[in-house]
Amino acid sequence: MSLITEAKKGNLTEEMKLVAADERVEPEFVRRGLANGRIVIPVSPYRYTKPCGIGKGLRTKVNASIGTSSDIVDIDMEIEKAKVAEATGADTLMELSTGGDFYDIRKKVIDSTTLSVGSVPLYQAFIESIRKYGSAVDMKEDELFRITAEQAKLGTNFMAIHTGINLLTVERLKRQGRFGGLCSRGGAFMTAWMLHNEKENPLYSEFDYLLEIMKEHEVTLSMGNGMRAGAIHDSTDRAQIQELIMNSELSDRAHEAGVQTIVEGPGHIPIDEIDANVKLMKRLSGEKPFYMLGPLVTDIAPGYDHIVAAIGASISSASGADFICYVTPAEHLALPNIEDVKQGVITARIAAHIGDMVKNNDRERDLNMGRARRDLQWGRMFELAIDPAHAKSVRDSRSPADEEACTMCGNYCALKIVKQSFNFER
Numbered sequence: 001m002s003l004i005t006e007a008k009k010g011n012l013t014e015e016m017k018l019v020a021a022d023e024r025v026e027p028e029f030v031r032r033g034l035a036n037g038r039i040v041i042p043v044s045p046y047r048y049t050k051p052c053g054i055g056k057g058l059r060t061k062v063n064a065s066i067g068t069s070s071d072i073v074d075i076d077m078e079i080e081k082a083k084v085a086e087a088t089g090a091d092t093l094m095e096l097s098t099g100g101d102f103y104d105i106r107k108k109v110i111d112s113t114t115l116s117v118g119s120v121p122l123y124q125a126f127i128e129s130i131r132k133y134g135s136a137v138d139m140k141e142d143e144l145f146r147i148t149a150e151q152a153k154l155g156t157n158f159m160a161i162h163t164g165i166n167l168l169t170v171e172r173l174k175r176q177g178r179f180g181g182l183c184s185r186g187g188a189f190m191t192a193w194m195l196h197n198e199k200e201n202p203l204y205s206e207f208d209y210l211l212e213i214m215k216e217h218e219v220t221l222s223m224g225n226g227m228r229a230g231a232i233h234d235s236t237d238r239a240q241i242q243e244l245i246m247n248s249e250l251s252d253r254a255h256e257a258g259v260q261t262i263v264e265g266p267g268h269i270p271i272d273e274i275d276a277n278v279k280l281m282k283r284l285s286g287e288k289p290f291y292m293l294g295p296l297v298t299d300i301a302p303g304y305d306h307i308v309a310a311i312g313a314s315i316s317s318a319s320g321a322d323f324i325c326y327v328t329p330a331e332h333l334a335l336p337n338i339e340d341v342k343q344g345v346i347t348a349r350i351a352a353h354i355g356d357m358v359k360n361n362d363r364e365r366d367l368n369m370g371r372a373r374r375d376l377q378w379g380r381m382f383e384l385a386i387d388p389a390h391a392k393s394v395r396d397s398r399s400p401a402d403e404e405a406c407t408m409c410g411n412y413c414a415l416k417i418v419k420q421s422f423n424f425e426r
């Protein structure tokens with residue numbers, strides 16, 4: 001029986017109890033969230049996964065996307081990226097390979113982690129079509145559904161599926177034009193396929209069949225944002241909102257069919273439009289879990305896009321986004337390496353926490369850090385830091401003469417002076 005069915009029947013499963021304990025909420029809160037579609041726990045009947053709750057009232061979760069490209073196919077590096085992402089605190093992984101043997105890479109990545117793993121079946125379907133027929137627009141619809149089921153059987157927990165791109169959305173895009181095109185690979189492939197074949201997107205026209213596959217293999221459906229803008233200039237335009245409306249409608253159908261559902265949001269968007277995007281999505285979709293991709297809040301900082309995305313992600317999370325996809329320093333420049341993945345996860349975790357401080361009033365760790373700083377308890381400060389090893393290594397690399405202070409102010413450590421003069425114990 002699927003988690004939604006269990007939740008609707010009033011049954012508490014082990015996954016619901018584990019998520020509740022991890023989040024420090026009542027199991028009944030998690031069960032109700034699953035039953036009404038506001039919380040998902042991406043599971044798989046084919047392998048053990050550490051349960052991860054995503055949705056209203058829970059901590060903002062961070063996804064790390066990894067995978068080969070057509071230029072760089074290094075399976076060992078991808079496995080290492082998966083391990084580093086998990087060790088650094090990512091909550092989920094997306095395996096988005098576009099080069100090499102898809103089955104082999106995905107299986108090895110899935111076998112190397114206990115995190116929920118997501119995929120985009122469309123990538124494999126279009127690239128296999130290019131390999132077989134020489135063109136993405138010759139992709140066969142049956143192949144797309146076969147690949148979706150095949151990836152599910154490997155133990156994939158959630159899939160980004162580009163359901164909201166339909167003839168209406170594409171017409172809207174054609175009518176309005178775009179400055180920076182589309183930045184979604186799946187969206188670009190599917191739009192080209194529809195225009196070439198003059199056919200409806202099969203993921204939209206055969207949505208009920210797609211739901212049967214999702215339900216049979218208990219995959220969580222992440223409704224892809226294929227129309228997301230690739231440049232700030234095009235943010236929150238008619239094509240993107242059209243797709244959001246389609247996805248919101250379809251997300252209700254998915255939930256009614258017993259399929260857990262997430263809705264994806266935009267990628268490039270200025271900070272003054274973030275709150276409106278989150279609130280609109282939540283309103284239209286009946287508060288389904290919202291997955292924000294970044295978002296990038298300026299286009300002019302390649303090399304530092306992990307920081308740009310963290311600014312966008314913190315505001316998104318504070319506004320109500322439930323799930324954020326990390327961005328690495330290599331964004332727009334190269335395939336991320338292992339260090340890029342680590343930096344991406346850490347910055348996204350910082351952003352998620354900043355959002356949770358507002359959204360969930362989650363401030364206890366900050367309070368404890370404030371106390372530890374006041375009392376110059378260095379060991380405790382490292383324990384509470386998001387990246388303890390890095391914090392310790394910075395201090396150790398510039399050891400102070402006075403062990404209580406640090407080399408920033410040395411003899412004139414304000415905290416030490418205050419500690420000697422006042423008693424702020426609280």
Ligand code: SF4
Binds near residue numbers: 406409412415416
């Ligand atoms: S030396 Fe300055 S920076 Fe370092 S702990 Fe003291 S007050 Fe803070």
